[in-house]
Amino acid sequence: MVNVHKYTIEENLPHKLGEYILQKQEDALKNAKFFNVAISGGSLINVLEKGLVDDSTIAPKIKWDKWNVYFVDERIVPLDHRDSNYCAFKDAVLDKLSVLPRVYPIDDSLVDAGAEAYEKIASEYEELLPNKLDLLLLGCGPDGHTCSLFPGDHHKYLIQEKVKKVMWCRDSPKPPSDRITITLPVMEDAGAICFVTMGSSKQETMHHIFDLKDTSMPSAVVNELFDNKVSWFVDDLAFETVTTKF
Numbered sequence: 001m002v003n004v005h006k007y008t009i010e011e012n013l014p015h016k017l018g019e020y021i022l023q024k025q026e027d028a029l030k031n032a033k034f035f036n037v038a039i040s041g042g043s044l045i046n047v048l049e050k051g052l053v054d055d056s057t058i059a060p061k062i063k064w065d066k067w068n069v070y071f072v073d074e075r076i077v078p079l080d081h082r083d084s085n086y087c088a089f090k091d092a093v094l095d096k097l098s099v100l101p102r103v104y105p106i107d108d109s110l111v112d113a114g115a116e117a118y119e120k121i122a123s124e125y126e127e128l129l130p131n132k133l134d135l136l137l138l139g140c141g142p143d144g145h146t147c148s149l150f151p152g153d154h155h156k157y158l159i160q161e162k163v164k165k166v167m168w169c170r171d172s173p174k175p176p177s178d179r180i181t182i183t184l185p186v187m188e189d190a191g192a193i194c195f196v197t198m199g200s201s202k203q204e205t206m207h208h209i210f211d212l213k214d215t216s217m218p219s220a221v222v223n224e225l226f227d228n229k230v231s232w233f234v235d236d237l238a239f240e241t242v243t244t245k246f
């Protein structure tokens with residue numbers, strides 16, 4: 001069963017997420033030299049800033065020099081563009097660290113080169129990924145998308161992919177329109193998958209995912225396929241209308 005961790009504002013979700021990530025870091029480093037993590041864009045990055053950088057009890061325990069950081073999805077824009085997930089992570093987290101992790105952004109030299117180049121950016125990114133990521137940190141959009149796996153017929157080629165680990169997502173309903181995204185095979189191989197979702201704008205989405213098990217939403221597919229290694233960190237606002245008990 002999927003694990004749901006629900007917090008009020010006073011209970012400080014970013015801190016609790018920080019503790020969870022620390023545990024995953026320690027578990028990974030028992031057996032390996034590096035902790036392999038992949039992160040999404042959106043509001044998650046600010047939660048990471050609060051939980052891993054600003055939190056004075058968590059921050060000293062993060063062994064950044066042992067982290068490899070990848071992106072579960074990335075917008076096909078230059079790395080210094082404000083829409084870039086790498087850029088958002090750099091501004092919110094990397095620029096505040098004295099010890100840096102190894103970070104694996106996309107090759108942005110091809111961002112203006114059109115469709116064929118976008119396939120190349122995706123396949124090159126696939127080459128960069130390790131065989132197994134220890135932890136995926138994901139967001140969930142109002143339409144139930146996660147990474148850049150969007151719902152609907154036009155994007156079902158992404159959620160249905162069984163072989164490629166990274167794909168070009170075209171015509172994204174959330175701008176910018178061209179992105180790369182990891183696929184389900186990467187999730188299948190991952191050690192743990194953790195969603196972070198906050199705010200009342202996600203209530204309807206949470207109801208669809210947790211009560212109705214609406215697998216037209218990619219996030220609900222992830223729950224269904226990988227349930228026992230999936231955790232959700234949610235606030236009480238996002239979960240207000242969910243009736244299923246966890």
Ligand SMILES: O=C(O)[C@H](O)[C@@H](O)[C@H](O)[C@H](O)COP(=O)(O)O
Pocket residue numbers: 040041042043044073074075085138139140141142145146147148174
């Ligand atoms: O690059 C992206 O757009 C993100 O990776 C995307 O998948 C995000 O995680 C969700 O849209 C949720 O974003 P919010 O948490 O900001 O709603």
